[in-house]
Amino acid sequence: MKAAVIYEHGGPDSIKYETDFPDPVAQPGEVIVKVHAATLNYHDVFTRNGMPGITVPMPIIMGLDFAGEIVEVGQDVEGGWKIGDRVMIDPSDRKTFGGVIGEARHGGLAQYCAVPDHHLVALPDDVSYETAAALPVAYGTAWRMMVTIGKIRAGERVLILGASGGVGTCCVQLAKLAGAEVIAAASSPDKLARLKDLGADHLLDYKQDDFMKWIFTNFGKPHRRLAEKGVDVVVNFTGGDTWVKSLRTLHRGGRILTCGATAGYDPKEDLRFVWSYELQILGSNGWMRDELINLLEQVRQGKLKPVIDKTYALADINDAFRQLEDRRVFGKIMVKP
Template sequence: MRAVVTHEHGGLEQLTYDGNYRDPEAGAGDVVLRVRACTLNYHDVFTRKGMPGIRIPMPIILGIDVAGDIVAVGEGVEDFRVGQRVLVDPIERVNGGLLGETFDGGLAELVRVPAHMLIPLPDEVGYAEAAALPVAYGTAYRMMLTRGKIQPGEKVLILGASGGVGTCCVQLAKQAGATVIACASSDDKLERLKQLGADIGINYATGDWVAECRQRFGRARVSHKDEGGIDVVVNFTGGDTWVPSLRVMKRDGRLLTCGATAGYDPHEDLRIIWTFELNIVGSNGWSRDDVTALLELVRTKKLEPALHPQRYALEDAAEAMRLLDERKVYGKVVIEP
């Protein structure tokens, strides 16, 4: 089969296209899928570069989010059949592990997965739309609704709103009845985010987003008089944006975080947290119920996964990952083997 194989950690040069890689086989309880769509995540970038304390078996095929057709079933598989359209929930919840990290993922024509990781794919949902859901949209769903409990009328600021997680956060916050403020790096991205439901767009590349938020919404005060600020800030970038996020929040506001794409050990100012009684709410991953709920939202046209305008062939996976690494994408980047 054709595959993009990583033999050691490093830069994009470690993504090696192989036109004659070994085919996977379906063992007991497994299925083999023909990959129809694989979407990239920042986790793929981190896995390629290497993450402290996490050992990756090499060689490895990256690609966590996968949708496709079953082409083979192993002994003991009764709930799925050859030819069935499916989405993979990439967490191996029985024996532990993660598709595209601890065992081969979707940057290939074929992929082997345990059958218990499969979710039937409704005919109304396309492969690319489905493959956009588990990691980014599942993470966003848990962070915004299960953990964050976004309420009608709240003001919600979303940093990095143009990526996979961010585009879902925009839609979920809008559906919850919030006023959505989206931050992105270009006017083009902001225009697309407004089409998804963002009420206000802030270009952080050309202006001071903290100053603009304070101008529009005021700022928290030590006194409870003249209350101002933003109810909820969604920050999964970390790094230099962390303390500025605290500075735009209202008293008793909530900062939601599910990642740290720009750095996990930011400078901190604890004085802001205790002075304004702020709440830091962490969210980790997603549940199977989160993914099935998202599939139903997509099936009923209540949610539209945002996909990067250009689709990429397997041979161009390195270029697609370069754009992701450089934050030059909108929504989810799709590889179609």
């Protein structure tokens, strides 16, 4: 079969496109899924590059996010799955805790994939494979952070840093669905224009403006005795030198939501703002199965629409990764095997 494979960790162009990789064989408790669509995540970049403390079996086909059709059912499969069923893949292993699909075992950047039955999510007929492939990692992460953990409410003012990526575009949509006032921060006029189309109320070009000073100018500098001025919530999954500035934009009792640290996991800290403004720092990690079901229902009702930027053929997988790593992406990148 056709597959995008790595044999060792490496940088750009290290993924091998192969046309004769062995077809998967269903083991007990597994089905074979014909992959109709897959999307890329930064997690895939980390897997390709190598992450401290995580051993990736080689060779490995990456790809956490994908959706497709069951074409073979192995022995002892539970859940009543049958050939022809449309499925979305939940890459997290909630049964054996053996790691995620696309990192601990072969993933969806191939024509076919062997998937244990506990990773399968039924895909309604009115949700496309392309839409489903965009949901689990980025949109599942955003849902848990914004809805389950963050509890964004109507009337709140929410600053979203890195709003143009997969997680960010979902955060914008979820905040608007909750009735919040959204400040979307991105790095180019083009991305900001597209964020406006998604419903963002205010646009912040962080290449041109210091976002903390921009907030002070437009919404006032927060005071530790008053729950006004500044913002109610900051969504910050970058870390690095944006961390303390994020704290400083929050009014008394404000909260900062984080689900990652793409710009650095050990930023400078200033605890004075945490205790004197009674700030809440809320971490969010991944998603749960019921949250993916909620996402599918939001999509079915037309309330949420995953943003797909570009679509690549599997043969062009290294070009697709370059787009992601160079941050020339708005929303998600799709790969069609």
